Amino acid sequence: MKTAMVLGATGLVGRTLVNILLQDRRYSEVTCLVRKPLQSSQFSDPYNRLKPVVIDFNNLQDYQGYFSVDHVxxxxxxxxxQAGSKSAFRRVDFEYVHIAAQLTRAQRTGSFVWISSVGADAKSSNFYLRVKGELENAIMRMPQLPHAAAVRPSLLLGARSESRTLEDVAQKTAPAWKMLMQGPLKKYRPVHASDVARNMMTRQKW
Known part of the structure; x- marks a missing residue:
């Protein structure tokens, strides 16, 4: 059986992913590094596999031992x-993820899969897409981390705890988007969090 670790377990995709992993008999344990205690009502753990660990993400490197799993x-x-500034955004979306990849490599973990974004491009004039692209370049060029993969979703569909305007609009207009976005535009269709989570699982090294 495999062991897994999830960072970002309380977000839309993370929460969905953890619930899928907890039902998957291929996993014996699912460790979640979180900022604060998890709400048990958000997770179904019939086999007692969930292992939440509250950490300080500003000192993520201090928790290297938790990365000794099969899949990150x-x-x-x-x-x-939400971040409040570009520097705060970059700290979460670039620095934390990059450090997580480095710790994965240090522990010789089987594989590392993370969420990027459709349109990610290090040369983009859009700050969000530029940061995502810079992160992809940094991780994919990292030596001795051969099994790394980025999942690139568009707008996400699913029930969030907080409101995001664009995603709220996407929820209501998803059927129309699917009809209009064909061919090359298909990758920009809104996507359900459960589909992103399952895509992440298929990208792991089994």
Missing amino acids: YCCLGTTLK
């Missing part, structure tokens, strides 16, 4: 509005 899933991410 990184669902960390925020928005400029």
Whole structure:
């Protein structure tokens, strides 16, 4: 059986992913590094596999030992509005994820999968997409981390604890988007969190 670790377990995709992992009999333990205690009501853990660990993400390197698992899933991410500044956004969406990849490499973990974004490009004029692209470049060029993969979703569909305007609009107009976005535009269709989570699982090295 495999062991997994999830960073960003309380976000839309992270929460969905953890619940899927807890039901998957291929996993014996699912460790979640979190900022504060998890709400048990958000997770179904019939086999007692969930292992939440409250940490200080500003000192993520101090928790290297937890990365000694088979699969690392990184669902960390925020928005400029939530972060409050570009530097705070970059700290979460670039620095934390990059450090997680480094710790994965240090522990010789089987594989590392993280959430990027459709349109990620280190040369983009859009700050959000530029940071995502810079992160992809930094991780994919990292030596001795051969099994790393980025998942690139568009707008996410699912029930969030907080409101995000664009995603709220996407929820209501998803059927129309699917009809209009064909061919090359298909990758920009809104996608359900459960589909992103399952995609992350298929990208792991089994």
